[in-house]
Amino acid sequence: MELQLIEKSDHDQFVQNLISNYQVEGVKRKDGSFLYGSIKAPEELCLDFDCTAIPPRKYFLPPKETLLQFALTPDLEATPVIENDPFILFGVHPYDIKAINQMDRVFARGVPDPHYLKRREAALIIGVDPATVAPRSFWADMGASTVSEGFDLMLTDVGEDFIVEIGTNKGRTLLEEYAKTRPATRDDARERVKIRSRISHICKKRGFAFPKREIPKLLEHSWKEPLWEERAGKCLSCGTCNLVCPTCYCFDVQDDMDLDLAHGERTRRWDGCLLHDFATVATGENFRETRASRYRHRFYRKGLYLFKILDDMACVGCGRCASGCLPDIADPVNLFNKLREEEK
Numbered sequence: 001m002e003l004q005l006i007e008k009s010d011h012d013q014f015v016q017n018l019i020s021n022y023q024v025e026g027v028k029r030k031d032g033s034f035l036y037g038s039i040k041a042p043e044e045l046c047l048d049f050d051c052t053a054i055p056p057r058k059y060f061l062p063p064k065e066t067l068l069q070f071a072l073t074p075d076l077e078a079t080p081v082i083e084n085d086p087f088i089l090f091g092v093h094p095y096d097i098k099a100i101n102q103m104d105r106v107f108a109r110g111v112p113d114p115h116y117l118k119r120r121e122a123a124l125i126i127g128v129d130p131a132t133v134a135p136r137s138f139w140a141d142m143g144a145s146t147v148s149e150g151f152d153l154m155l156t157d158v159g160e161d162f163i164v165e166i167g168t169n170k171g172r173t174l175l176e177e178y179a180k181t182r183p184a185t186r187d188d189a190r191e192r193v194k195i196r197s198r199i200s201h202i203c204k205k206r207g208f209a210f211p212k213r214e215i216p217k218l219l220e221h222s223w224k225e226p227l228w229e230e231r232a233g234k235c236l237s238c239g240t241c242n243l244v245c246p247t248c249y250c251f252d253v254q255d256d257m258d259l260d261l262a263h264g265e266r267t268r269r270w271d272g273c274l275l276h277d278f279a280t281v282a283t284g285e286n287f288r289e290t291r292a293s294r295y296r297h298r299f300y301r302k303g304l305y306l307f308k309i310l311d312d313m314a315c316v317g318c319g320r321c322a323s324g325c326l327p328d329i330a331d332p333v334n335l336f337n338k339l340r341e342e343e344k
């Protein structure tokens, strides 16, 4: 592992150099929340946030995108629309990088999705270790305190300086061209380990009361638990828990014709399994009509169906669903701990 050091007094110049040469997207403070957006000046970039309201997945899977344009005459012609403008995503916490790594695997499986994968290839990711922990986060218990891949550079705030781990050659080039650095010493590396374990220890106060690897087994015989009905009775079917989740990626695809009835386009937009019409099919049949069936599906998806593909839960412990759910029934920690208790 290669570690360099950027003095904080040189950091703004580094960010400015990136802004002058790339489109830079990063975390900004807005009305007491943290949101990803375009960074036009170094002082706009916030690196000491606890958790952003929305994860960075919109950069790889936009809320709405055109997949292809088509013409019906004289013969059917379809032209794919692929966006792959290079950009820098600056300030991504390790749990969100873990989520991106999971999404990379999902979108590369079976028939690879060029729309997602090309955007992903075009991105340079500069991660940052969390300096504080959001009240509902439990990423330490999900093994997402640190990541070993999925970033080009990873910053850790160690007081007067940032220690920078180089993740890829692209990251190394970025540092060489745009930052004033010096090699980190052994003491710097030790300080980084200390800071990381301190913050991880704080986060560990929330988590599962049993090993997370037991969740698929727990779910295999929990299908008829009354807890699903009990909790779902409060569900507003608002879909917030889906929309704020970095590992939710379901979408709906639609074809629209132009007024000339000869041309059109195919678009996709985010969808959410908690929304009433998510499972409605062409005949009008809705095979998850009840709130309880939709509520239960979300937890089976994260803890069993995707577990079989990823060999891990499709949850990185960001806690956004827990903070965003008005009746407070979306938190995986509360749900799985309660389910385990009912099992006994």
Ligand code: SF4
Residues within 6 Å of the ligand: 234, 235, 236, 237, 238, 239, 240, 241, 242, 274, 324, 325, 326, 327, 328, 329, 330
């Ligand atoms: S579980 Fe909560 S956030 Fe999710 S749809 Fe229901 S009310 Fe909305």
Ligand code: SF4
Residues within 6 Å of the ligand: 241, 244, 245, 246, 247, 248, 302, 314, 315, 316, 317, 318, 319, 320, 321, 322, 332
């Ligand atoms: S399920 Fe909730 S805590 Fe887990 S990754 Fe999604 S939003 Fe974060």
